[in-house]
Amino acid sequence: MDENFRLSDLFLNVEEEEKETWKIDNDNKADWALDKIKESSEEYERFERVAVNKINQIKVALDQEKKKMENEKSFFESKLREYIETVKMKETKTQKTYSLPAGKIIIKKDKSDFKIDKEKVLESIKVLEGYEDYIKVKEDLAWGDLKKNLIIDNENIINKITGEVIEVEGLDIEMKPGKFEIKF
Template sequence: MNIIENLAMQNLGVDMEDEQQRESWKIQNDSQADWALDKIREAQAEYRRFEMVVNDKIAQLQAVLEKEKERIVKEVEFFSFKLAQYFETVPKRKSKTQETYKLPSGRLVKKYRQPKIVRDDEKLVKWLEQNGMTELVKIQKSPDWATFKKDTEIVGDKVVSKTTGEVIDGITVIEQAPEFKVEV
């Protein structure tokens, strides 16, 4: 029992532990009202103290969690790198877009990404107009890439027309490295 509860027991005849007495007790004078205000102030101060301790603990735990996350990311990167090295030494199942190697606990996958194509729309529009393909030029003078792309193919680091075999000006091909994934 704290000091205030002792004073309440001695001076006011109130036992704060006895639930029945607590329910029937009423504030009857200014001294009891002032005592109740002190109890409220004390309870609010205790809550603020408790809240500060909890918030400090939360901050500590978040720092520990962040440090653990960094450790786990490094560990995953390390093992993924080692698995990628191992992957290059084993026979794989190959398709047009990826290579896979199955293991009891998961799969190793190397996905081949499409080359990234960087277009210079001004040059491409000019090329389409010079080659009589104005139907592939949109009104705002940008190439209809979705349609035109069907008539092109990548040869090395150039894009050529399937119909004429001519290298198309205004398109740059940038090869992208395969993407390696570990699926668990």
């Protein structure tokens, strides 16, 4: 234990230039490095918990302010609705407007629009005569099926079934580097 204490003192007091040349060359140093990684991770997690708690407090305060704003807005909008019923508004086919220096009050008129469930409409329209032009047929690559029949050999993509080298625009080989992992 005393050796580990001296070892950590030595590592913690390493000058900046020496850090670049410092190496892990034995199990004690490797174990010490794992402890340092673990401590650093634990410190970050502690900091993250505090930050998340603070963020949640701010969100609660923001939600309260939003509710206050929405209540105030709703109150004044209802009073404006009452008021505009007493004045002459400019009217077009789709809306009524009333202009004031601070802004414009707009009442959009009711209108009919389509509500659609595309899957149900598609199934229904398939059986109707003369509506074929309104049905799209979408082509898509069956990548999962194709991939099962391909292998990578050096720099080539080969069809396992036919043995031929496949050269298709848009299909290339990507080298994904291995990963260094530490688990506790």
